[in-house]
Amino acid sequence: MKKYIFITVIIFITLTSWVLIEEVYFIVPENWPQPVYDFKQNKLTKEKIELGRILFYDPILSKNNKISCASCHSSFGAFAHVDHALSHGIYDSIGTRNVPGLMNLAWQPAFRWDGGIDNLDEFSIMPLTHPKEMGEQMNSIVSKLNQSAFYKSLFFQSYQDSVISKEKLLKSLSQFLLTLVSYNAKYDSVMRKQASFTKQESNGYQIFKANCNVCHQEPLFTNFSFQNNGLPMDSTLNDYGRFLVTQNTVDSFLFKVPTLRNIEYTFPYMHDGRFKKLSEVIKHYNSGIISYSTLSSSLQKKISLTTNDKIDLIAFLMTLSDRTFVFNPDFQFPKQLLTN
Numbered sequence: 001m002k003k004y005i006f007i008t009v010i011i012f013i014t015l016t017s018w019v020l021i022e023e024v025y026f027i028v029p030e031n032w033p034q035p036v037y038d039f040k041q042n043k044l045t046k047e048k049i050e051l052g053r054i055l056f057y058d059p060i061l062s063k064n065n066k067i068s069c070a071s072c073h074s075s076f077g078a079f080a081h082v083d084h085a086l087s088h089g090i091y092d093s094i095g096t097r098n099v100p101g102l103m104n105l106a107w108q109p110a111f112r113w114d115g116g117i118d119n120l121d122e123f124s125i126m127p128l129t130h131p132k133e134m135g136e137q138m139n140s141i142v143s144k145l146n147q148s149a150f151y152k153s154l155f156f157q158s159y160q161d162s163v164i165s166k167e168k169l170l171k172s173l174s175q176f177l178l179t180l181v182s183y184n185a186k187y188d189s190v191m192r193k194q195a196s197f198t199k200q201e202s203n204g205y206q207i208f209k210a211n212c213n214v215c216h217q218e219p220l221f222t223n224f225s226f227q228n229n230g231l232p233m234d235s236t237l238n239d240y241g242r243f244l245v246t247q248n249t250v251d252s253f254l255f256k257v258p259t260l261r262n263i264e265y266t267f268p269y270m271h272d273g274r275f276k277k278l279s280e281v282i283k284h285y286n287s288g289i290i291s292y293s294t295l296s297s298s299l300q301k302k303i304s305l306t307t308n309d310k311i312d313l314i315a316f317l318m319t320l321s322d323r324t325f326v327f328n329p330d331f332q333f334p335k336q337l338l339t340n
Contacts, residue, residue: 024049026106029183030192032219035106037120037178042171044178047158052176054154054334055169060144061128063135064090069127069173072099075331078262078322079103079180085273093132096237098273100258101266103182103325109224113255113271116245124173138166145169150340182261182325183219190319191219197319204316207309211285212260214298221260221320227296228253230289234272241271252294264321278317282310 024044028034055061059068067090073079079102081087087095097113111117117126127133128141145151145164156162158172189195197205208216217223226242233239233253242251255271269275275284286305289295305313325331 026178027181027183029181029188029219032183033107036109037106042121042174044175045158047154048172048175049179050176050334050336051154051158052172052174053331054336055173056176057333057337060148061134061136061141062090063140066090067134069124069134070333072127072133073102075328075333076265076326077101078182078265078326079331080266082265082267085268087133089130089133090135093135095130095132096239097271098268101262102177103180103261104220104259105177105180107220107224110256114242114245115226115256120177121170121174123177124170138169142166142169180325180331182322184324185261185322186319188219188322198315200312200315201319202316203309204312204314205319207305207313208316211303211305215257215296216260222257224257226251226254226256227298228292228294229255229285230292230295230299231270231274231284232288232290234274237272239272250294253292254294260317261320262322262326263317265326278314279310282313286310 024046026035026039026044056069056073059066059071061068072081072087072089074082076082081099085098087097087099089095100113105111105120105123108120109118111120111123112126117123125138128136129138142164145155151164152162155164155168155172159168186195186197186201190197215223215225215227228241231253240252242254242256243249245251258266263269263278267276267278269278269281275281282305285299286303289299
């Protein structure tokens, strides 16, 4: 059965007005582990979630007021940057890594391809301030928001205080990001015994469990570890992965294992977006792995798939597509921004 994390209704009364604050359910899907995010430090409310969504879609957070979080994280691409190998930022800047999809973040202990951020409430700082992404300074963002009657009203509704701070801004963004839970793919229906795999999907599932499940563990389809998956190094980017964070040579060329959920939507693939198709990804694991001293132990043994095996594996991976998540209107552009 599903688990739920708190729900209460609180009424705050001030000298001049009253505000209804409604804390909402956070659903932990059946047979999923408990989230690692500390909800006690940032209890979900309907008002803060909506505020976070508005901020996520508003280009006011960028230096040139033209790039929003959603510019790279499209809801229709499972919050990835569909069809762009690398991130695109202000003034047509090109970043250095592929934009991963955003989902099931409450379970993630670390963020970014190199794990350089270990707190969801700090996760947004990097893209907001990176010169090749949104290129703004936190103090400048807070200043712009404090000059907006629209945002002062929204923050008052959410925090009973119209003074906007960096902490409130980041926690509001986290509130929205925490709601991006994907658990209604065909795979999930099969696990709940509400549907059945086709013969091809079932065969693909067995192939997956035999070759992929060590790193892409069910039900989240990642173990959140950092692995060297044997990709030839991109001589232009020269990206050493987690080594850039730890400065430890054993972390050279290690990148975070991404979730395979909604992989149909999150192309291109790998940290540098080098593969446009799933067939290319599977070909790499089947015959393209480069030997490194830091190569993942799970890839030391050669994978050998037939043409039919590859087709069946892709058929299974398609069962991880969650259309109710990708097309959820609660995750899409908020109408409030049209009238602001």
